[in-house]
Amino acid sequence: MIEQLFNSLDETVKQSTLNDFRNFMSIHEGVTKWSIYSDYCIDDSSKLYNSATFTLIPYINAFDEVRATLKELAPKDLKKTKEVNQLFCEFIKSGYMFNLSILFKSGKEHVFHGIQxxxxxxxxxxxxxxxxxxxxxxxxxxxxxxxxxxxxxxxxxxxxxxxxxxxxxxxxxxxxxxxxxxxxxxxxxxxxx
Structure with a gap:
């Protein structure tokens, strides 16, 4: 079961994510310091999927500057926002950061289901x-x-x-x-x- 998960993930990554990541890294060639952030949604019945999202940010600006920019573009938690600021969307798509989200199944289809x-x-x-x-x-x-x-x-x-x-x-x-x-x-x- 675990191999199926990672074969699927591997196929997905090889299709576009790997190239996208290589392009992202080429844009930030020479950057030697990075920050990685993650957020997880596991077993939340109000959500469609279990998921893990990872965001890689080059340490070009101090984290306080990045946080201030994000706070300005998205003053409230996105989960509590009905409409997302267009500038925030542009910032996310700008190439400044790399996001990877992985969806996981739950219940009997959970990758670790049945392990003794x-x-x-x-x-x-x-x-x-x-x-x-x-x-x-x-x-x-x-x-x-x-x-x-x-x-x-x-x-x-x-x-x-x-x-x-x-x-x-x-x-x-x-x-x-x-x-x-x-x-x-x-x-x-x-x-x-």
């Missing part, structure tokens, strides 16, 4: 094994990796509770688990590529 509790335990165990190896190979990072192992063990304790909210965990994983080097997702957070 044991798979989560195995993922955290596998991550802890990797972190233990990293401690051996990178002793200077021992404290950092040890903290992550401690957090993973706490998470395993939480997973064992009968009242654990798997729906929430699945939604967190949906928007928070980066792909591995091979482009496939794992249930374990990837700390280093």
């Amino acid at each position: 509790k044991e798979a989560y335990f195995n993922s955290f165990d596998s991550l802890n094994d990797n972190l233990s190896e990293w401690i051996k190979n990178t002793p200077s990072m021992k404290d950092y990796y040890s903290k992550i192992i401690k957090k993973n063990n706490f998470m395993k304790q939480e997973l064992a509770r009968k009242t654990f909210n798997f729906k929430l965990l699945n939604n967190i994983l949906l928007v928070g688990v980066p792909p591995t080097k091979r482009g496939k997702r794992t249930l374990s957070p990837q700390l280093s590529e």
Whole structure:
């Protein structure tokens, strides 16, 4: 099921998004500092879809300047606006920022639907094994990796509770688990590529 999601996403990105992103990057060639912002709509019954939107902005202007411009063009939250300022639309389309929105299915069609509790335990165990190896190979990072192992063990304790909210965990994983080097997702957070 996860592979279907990412095959579909891959096909979409290869059709136009990748070229659009390359064009965006060529316009901002030489920019070395970037800001990325995200917004999520998950399990909101008043919305048609679950979605994640990411916005990449070159750090050409200080964030306060960008925020002031956005506030001037859209003084209220767009969700509370009946009519969007045309200048705001032009600003969004100007090429100053790059937006990517991803739609996700919910319920039984949710990408993580049907994953058994044991798979989560195995993922955290596998991550802890990797972190233990990293401690051996990178002793200077021992404290950092040890903290992550401690957090993973706490998470395993939480997973064992009968009242654990798997729906929430699945939604967190949906928007928070980066792909591995091979482009496939794992249930374990990837700390280093």
